[in-house]
Amino acid sequence: MKGKMISYNLHQHTLFSDGKDKPEKYVEKALEQGFTALGFSEHSPLPFDTSFSLKEEQIDEYILTINKLKEKYHNRLAIYRALEMDYIPGFSEDFGLLQKKCQTDYLIGSVHLVRPEDTDELWFTDGPDYRVYDKGIKDFFGGNIRKAVKAFYHQSNQMIETQQFDIIGHFDKITMHNRNRFFTDEEKWYRDLVNETVELIKQKNLIVEINTRGIYKKRSDTFFPDGYALRQVKMKNIPILISSDAHQAAEISMLFDDARQYLTDLGFYDVMYFENRHWKPIPLEEVSF
Numbered sequence: 001m002k003g004k005m006i007s008y009n010l011h012q013h014t015l016f017s018d019g020k021d022k023p024e025k026y027v028e029k030a031l032e033q034g035f036t037a038l039g040f041s042e043h044s045p046l047p048f049d050t051s052f053s054l055k056e057e058q059i060d061e062y063i064l065t066i067n068k069l070k071e072k073y074h075n076r077l078a079i080y081r082a083l084e085m086d087y088i089p090g091f092s093e094d095f096g097l098l099q100k101k102c103q104t105d106y107l108i109g110s111v112h113l114v115r116p117e118d119t120d121e122l123w124f125t126d127g128p129d130y131r132v133y134d135k136g137i138k139d140f141f142g143g144n145i146r147k148a149v150k151a152f153y154h155q156s157n158q159m160i161e162t163q164q165f166d167i168i169g170h171f172d173k174i175t176m177h178n179r180n181r182f183f184t185d186e187e188k189w190y191r192d193l194v195n196e197t198v199e200l201i202k203q204k205n206l207i208v209e210i211n212t213r214g215i216y217k218k219r220s221d222t223f224f225p226d227g228y229a230l231r232q233v234k235m236k237n238i239p240i241l242i243s244s245d246a247h248q249a250a251e252i253s254m255l256f257d258d259a260r261q262y263l264t265d266l267g268f269y270d271v272m273y274f275e276n277r278h279w280k281p282i283p284l285e286e287v288s289f
């Protein structure tokens with residue numbers, strides 16, 4: 001007989017950022033599904049108005065709300081407060097400072113907004129509308145897809161080199177709106193960019209999340225990362241975890257079974273779990289969703 005199965009999701013957004021439900025609704029859903037751990041990772045505050053991030057003045061309420069849930073459910077579910085940090089050079093606050101302000105248990109580092117050179121404008125690379133992606137390539141990079149993709153990976157590299165965090169979020173998401181229209185992951189220049197970033201991830205001992213959201217939102221046919229990028233992660237033995245990037249309670253474990261099967265087929269053996277403030281590997285076969 002198998003031991004206790006582990007079920008968890010550490011990447012999700014509630015009404016505190018751009019999610020649709022209150023935190024407690026995710027907790028209720030998690031208990032219904034027999035989860036062992038649940039982490040909230042609101043989009044980090046930014047120094048300009050956005051429709052998607054936690055506001056600086058909501059930080060205290062975020063802390064208080066999650067603390068209350070931690071207390072209320074403490075013997076039934078491990079609950080964590082985290083942030084999905086947006087890294088934008090010259091704009092985003094130091095990750096360490098926000099970690100302290102929000103008293104987070106762990107941090108996810110992600111790039112959604114690319115800052116092209118010589119401008120204060122930002123290229124929103126992974127919103128719901130591919131036309132915003134296309135327009136950015138044209139306006140900021142003169143239609144040169146290589147320059148555009150390079151800017152994304154270089155910003156990611158800069159984040160990895162200058163900031164402290166635990167998990168790198170959907171690190172090849174720049175491919176989402178590409179859908180093989182401008183390039184494929186078989187091209188050498190693209191593979192070189194991926195190799196460089198994966199090498200840095202390895203050096204910094206980061207965990208790579210395998211994000212299922214693109215597929216269930218029908219914005220993609222692949223997980224993030226997938227294809228060549230995911231195979232490099234495997235080849236370098238970099239630790240991974242599966243997350244759904246839920247924006248409503250019903251999404252807390254979406255496509256986890258598919259992801260687990262897929263990763264098993266690719267030869268991955270375990271995923272990282274967070275327990276007693278430490279990361280530890282759990283065999284994929286002991287994870288249940």
Ligand SMILES: [Zn+2]
Binds near residue numbers: 084112170
């Ligand atoms: Zn994200």
Ligand SMILES: [Zn+2]
Binds near residue numbers: 011012013084245
């Ligand atoms: Zn997210």
